[in-house]
Amino acid sequence: MAIKNMFTKQKPKKIKYATIPSEAAKQDVPEGIMQKCPKCKKIMYTRELQKNLHVCFGCGYHYPMKAHERIKSLLDEGSFRELDAGLSTANPLKFPDYEEKIAADQKKTGLTEAIVTGVGTIDGYPSAFAFMDSSFRMGSMGSVVGEKITRAVEEAIRLRIPFIIFTASGGARMQEGVLSLMQMAKTGAAFKRLSDRGGLIVSVMTHPTTGGVSASFASLGDFNFAEPGALIGFAGRRIIEQTIREKLPEDFQTAEFLLKCGQLDAVLHRSEMKEKLSFLLDIHQTGGGER
């Protein structure tokens, strides 16, 4: 009896110490060692999360992935040869404060621009690749992004190999105005050229893929995939809500929503990405690229 009492007495004590954290404190998990899932709030070791390809153990939320991490997670070790690393932004419209913004993001991310391109292999199958990185200017597409994609596609044509792109972009780069719009035409024309020569094109849309990027190369794969939960769409949610004067459903413009609308071939979990790409490369070894 006495022992039982001991336990019951301790219970209210615990409640006494519990505090209701403020909204800010809830998000405030020390960066580096631990990370909190923005969706289900699960706290995880950063290193464990990295090993899990930046996918939450609790709810399967796909964190944005850096270009170089993606390369590491998919390509055969040491097979990646980067292309056009020397291309950088020149502020063609002389847009105020643009150079400063680019320089700041270069420092922050260690990237020269919002995309890394190159050639490499997956399970021994060669392909040209482009990996967009949303941590650089929201992955927006300016002249450099357009030119690097176009050159990587040209390399795929030259080497008669497929082209695989991972998109992550808010759309056009405002500071390059109509020049950034024209990159949609440039990349689209390059895709057409590769496609006409029988080359395989795979597009994997990751969070977010919107605006001019979604309305050009991202939608032009022979296969169009997306990562779970990725935001994909042409117009922004707010603009649509203002135009049609109604509230949009919660899942509007998610990968799953697009799959339902018939706009995607499949939604691929990061854990199966390599296997599926490898299978596609295997299947298209003959026929594609050999015309």
Added chain:
Amino acid sequence: MTGLEFEKPVRDLQEKIAELKNFTSTSEVDLSDEIEKLELRLKKLEDDIYNSMTPWDRVQMARHPNRPTTLDYISYLFEGFFELHGDRAYGDDAAIVAGIAKYHGQPVTVIGHQRGRDTKENIQRTFGMPHPEGYRKALRLMKQAEKFNRPIICLIDTKGAYPGKAAEERGQSEAIARNIFEMAGLTVPVICIVIGEGGSGGALALGVGDRLFMLENSTYSVISPEGAAALLWKDAGLAKRAAETMKITAPDLRSLGIVDEIIPEVRGGAHRDAKKQAELIDEVLQPAIKQLQMMEQTALVDLRYEKYKRIGGYAEQTTGLKD
């Protein structure tokens, strides 16, 4: 006629002249000397104002409610325009008109964005902002033109693709992307002319061709000046500044190497005389088609690729600045 803000001095002077003329005809006093002087001044004033239009003035001109639309130009430029409808998958989008016609006796396919000329028509045509089925109708008829070896003429005049729920569900992105992709490979001449507003991807989906022309007071941009201002400076009121910074006018695009030729406008804007404006378009369009028709199909596609490949401004470590 609806006047624009920057044209006010011209309007004021015109009114004054009209007043004096009226006065002369009804009273004994002869003011014809005065009137002559004022008319000279008016001419000079018009020169000054229309020769020094700011980007924002041009935006107003491009959006003028009376500005001629695709169907207006079609009636002046082509014979026997036969409108064709539908994308064969979902529906017919009235924001894009398309069909076959004769141009100086020769068969062509004509496609263009179509704004409404009044509120009722604007609602029916969703203000010239297409849905995916509009772009797919356009593509269907471009492929048809390719099959029968007809040149394609695209008239661009849209604020952008329609931002709506249904448009997204039916694949607005894919429809635009597909048009860009397929237009890049068409084996017939494609000539695109911006006649009013060229708004973003919604314009580009009819805008990949061998030649891009712009009317003098048309605009072509990645986002509206209002949108750019809201996005960049969190203030849509700075649209005027955005119009200047974003480089959206015909002369801007000419200097960026995107536009091949600027088509001059009737003084005071295309809306002053649509028929005359059509003639000015004709003067540029006819030789362009002739020239392109002499080219081999493969050369046409290759040159079109090179044309777009050149567009952009970036730095390259080994060779320095390139544009």
